Amino acid sequence: MTDRRTFLRASAAGLIIASQPAMSANSFSKPRLRRLHEVMAGHVARGRMPGVVTLVSRRGEVHVDAIGVKTYGTNDPMRRDTIFRIASLTKPITAAAAMILVEEGKLRLDDPVDSWLPELSNRKVLRAIDSPLDDTVPAKRAITLRDLLTFRLGIGAVMVYPPKYPIQKAMAEAGIAPSPRIAELPADELMKRFGSLPLVHQPGERWMYHSGSDILGVLIARASGKTLEAFLRGRIFAPLGMKDTAFSAPEAKLDRLPTCYQGDAVFDEARGGRFARPPVFESGGGGLVSTVDDYLAFGRMMLAKGRHGSTHILSRDSVELMTTDQITPEQKAASEFFPGFWESWGWGFGLAIVTRRDDLAAVPGRYGWDGGYGTSWYADPKEDLIGILMTQRLWDSPRAPDFQRDFWSAAYQAIAD
Numbered sequence: 579m580t581d582r583r584t585f586l587r588a589s590a591a592g593l594i595i596a597s598q599p600a601m602s603a604n605s606f607s608k609p610r611l612r613r614l615h616e617v618m619a620g621h622v623a624r625g626r627m628p629g630v631v632t633l634v635s636r637r638g639e640v641h642v643d644a645i646g647v648k649t650y651g652t653n654d655p656m657r658r659d660t661i662f663r664i665a666s667l668t669k670p671i672t673a674a675a676a677m678i679l680v681e682e683g684k685l686r687l688d689d690p691v692d693s694w695l696p697e698l699s700n701r702k703v704l705r706a707i708d709s710p711l712d713d714t715v716p717a718k719r720a721i722t723l724r725d726l727l728t729f730r731l732g733i734g735a736v737m738v739y740p741p742k743y744p745i746q747k748a749m750a751e752a753g754i755a756p757s758p759r760i761a762e763l764p765a766d767e768l769m770k771r772f773g774s775l776p777l778v779h780q781p782g783e784r785w786m787y788h789s790g791s792d793i794l795g796v797l798i799a800r801a802s803g804k805t806l807e808a809f810l811r812g813r814i815f816a817p818l819g820m821k822d823t824a825f826s827a828p829e830a831k832l833d834r835l836p837t838c839y840q841g842d843a844v845f846d847e848a849r850g851g852r853f854a855r856p857p858v859f860e861s862g863g864g865g866l867v868s869t870v871d872d873y874l875a876f877g878r879m880m881l882a883k884g885r886h887g888s889t890h891i892l893s894r895d896s897v898e899l900m901t902t903d904q905i906t907p908e909q910k911a912a913s914e915f916f917p918g919f920w921e922s923w924g925w926g927f928g929l930a931i932v933t934r935r936d937d938l939a940a941v942p943g944r945y946g947w948d949g950g951y952g953t954s955w956y957a958d959p960k961e962d963l964i965g966i967l968m969t970q971r972l973w974d975s976p977r978a979p980d981f982q983r984d985f986w987s988a989a990y991q992a993i994a995d
Contacts, residue, residue, distance in 0.1 A: 605639040610992040615643050617988045621981040622646040626971070627952065629656035629836065630981070633870040633966040634989050635878075642870060648836030648848070658870065661827050661834045662968040663846065663853050665758075665864045665949030669791045670900075671814060671876060672862035673727055673928025675798050675806075677896040678813050680723070684801050687727075690720030694800045695793065697773030703732065704776050708743050714776045721781045726790040726797065727927040728904045732777035734786030737914040748775055756788040758845070758950055758972055760865055762858045765796045785905055785913035785925060788863050794928075795862020806860040818879060818886055820872040825860045826853050827867050835867070838951055838970040845951075845972055864949070870966045877946075877957045877964040900927040901945045916976040939986035954982050965989045 611634075618630055622645050629646025644656040679685040685694075692699040698721050702714035717732070725731040735756040736746050749755035752771040753763055761768055772793065778786065795806045802809045807825050815823050827835045832854055838846040846852050853867055879885065880901070884892030903924025905913070910920040922934040932944040939956075946956030952969040967985045 604994045605636040606634065606641065606992045607994045610988075610994075611641055614985075614988040614992050615645070617984050618643065618981065619645050621984070626979075626981050627839070627969045630967065630969040631656050631658065631660055631662075631870050632968070632985060632989075633874060633964070634992065635874060635964040636993065637962050640874070650837070650839075654833075656836070657834070659822070659834055660836060660968070661822050661831060661867050661869055662836070662953060662970060663838055663949075663951050664866050664868045664873070664953045664968075665951040666788075666791075666947055667868070667873065667949045667953050667955050668862060668864050668866040669928040669947055670880075670955075671810065671866065671928075672791050672795050672798070672806075673900055674876075674880075674892060674896075675810055675814060676723065676727060676794055677892055677900060677927065679798065679801055681893060681896060685723050685797070687724045688722050691723055691726065691797055692720055694797050695721075695769060697769040698731075698793075701732070701781070702776040703780050704745060704778055707736070707745065707778060711744055711748055711776060717777065718780050719782070723794075723797070724904075725781050726794040728925060729785050729787060729790040730782050730905075730909070731790050731793070732779045732781045732783065732786070733772065733775070734778075734789040736778065737787070737916075745775070745778055754789070756863075758840070760852065760857065760859065760861045761792070765799065765859055768792070768859060769796055783909070783912070785909055785915070787915060791863035791928060792859075792861055795860060798862065799860075806862060814876070814891060815872075817889055817891060818872075818875040820868065820875055823866055823868040823872045825865050825867070826856050829854075836970050838972070840972040841974060870968055873955055873966050874964060877955060877966070880945075881957050881959060881962065881964065900929065901931060901943075902926055903931050903933060937987075939990045941990075948978065948982065952979070952982070954978075954985070956986070961993060963989075963993070 618632055628650045629648055631644045633642045642658050644658055646656050648654045701717035703717050705713045705715055721731045753761050754771050798809055799806045832848050835848040837844055837848055879891050880897055883894040884890050884897045905925050922936050924931045924933045929945050929947045932940050932942050935942055941958050941960055943960055944956050944958040948954045950973045952971045954967040957964050
């Protein structure tokens with residue numbers, strides 16, 4: 579460990595900063611931007627991760643900081659164009675894609691999804707969360723697109739660890755339990771397995787994390803008649819210039835993909851790993867790779883209420899709907915997630931929204947999400963601020979890693995006025 583830390587201190591000291599010319603002289607404080615760098619370089623030097631790329635943007639001024647290396651024990655530096663597995667930062671993009679289809683009249687928020695997802699029709703629901711799988715009652719209503727977007731479809735992550743309920747065991751055995759490892763099943767088989775199990779709760783009753791986005795991606799593909807990646811590329815990535823965002827990194831770009839770690843162990847290699855080849859399942863909940871500049875383009879579109887230059891990716895009303903808390907107080911009280919989450923947060927369509935000012939970076943109305951592989955993106959309409967953090971170390975507890983919480987505190991303290 580001593581040798582690795584010595585190496586990391588040296589690589590962290592070799593700062594790589596790329597900043598676009600300032601369009602507003604008062605966006606950020608230069609001394610406080612240096613503090614942001616020092617905070618993040620300190621995490622790299624202490625061996626928390628081999629490297630990190632951060633981006634802060636405000637009023638047209640963009641600062642990118644690439645620190646450290648892509649893989650422990652190498653001299654391969656993190657760069658501005660490093661391609662990261664963005665995990666759950668995929669969810670807001672998938673939600674935006676669904677709203678494109680709503681605007682085109684191909685989908686409706688409150689229509690049943692049965693015609694596109696027959697596997698989810700005529701659902702049975704567990705009588706109680708600890709019930710045997712055959713102790714069910716009929717669903718009171720069909721699952722809708724709104725349910726998928728807001729994670730109120732009735733199935734998803736059961737936040738009880740270690741697992742103790744029959745439904746948790748059944749989801750794991752079927753390969754559909756939310757996990758850092760993306761399902762390697764064809765979409766039709768995945769839906770068949772979802773359809774083989776009862777719902778945990780009645781549709782619309784409670785919020786359950788993750789599964790709604792994976793199922794939403796299947797819905798988008800079926801409703802559009804294209805693969806999910808083809809739809810995303812044609813309607814979001816290409817118009818926004820997101821040239822490095824996809825469900826895998828091609829051979830020509832693998833030198834830009836860092837190693838992903840779980841603790842000190844390798845979770846996913848760049849070459850030969852899960853993201854070095856097109857996936858069996860294009861996960862709308864966590865399957866994309868991207869760069870800080872690509873995600874900045876998506877974030878700017880959201881802050882601009884759906885506009886990109888003279889082009890509208892989404893309408894203003896769609897963005898406002900996506901970024902409005904959709905979960906009622908009663909649903910929050912009944913929905914388990916990370917400790918204290920619902921005290922300060924709400925959930926819109928595929929992303930979270932700050933609802934209470936209780937921390938330095940907790941500005942009500944700020945929206946975005948985090949990825950379990952060590953990624954984070956939020957946009958703050960009040961401050962005209964976008965922040966992006968990209969590294970490749972899996973979360974090891976329900977609480978956000980120290981380096982992530984420190985990034986957001988340091989990003990907000992760098993605001994000049």
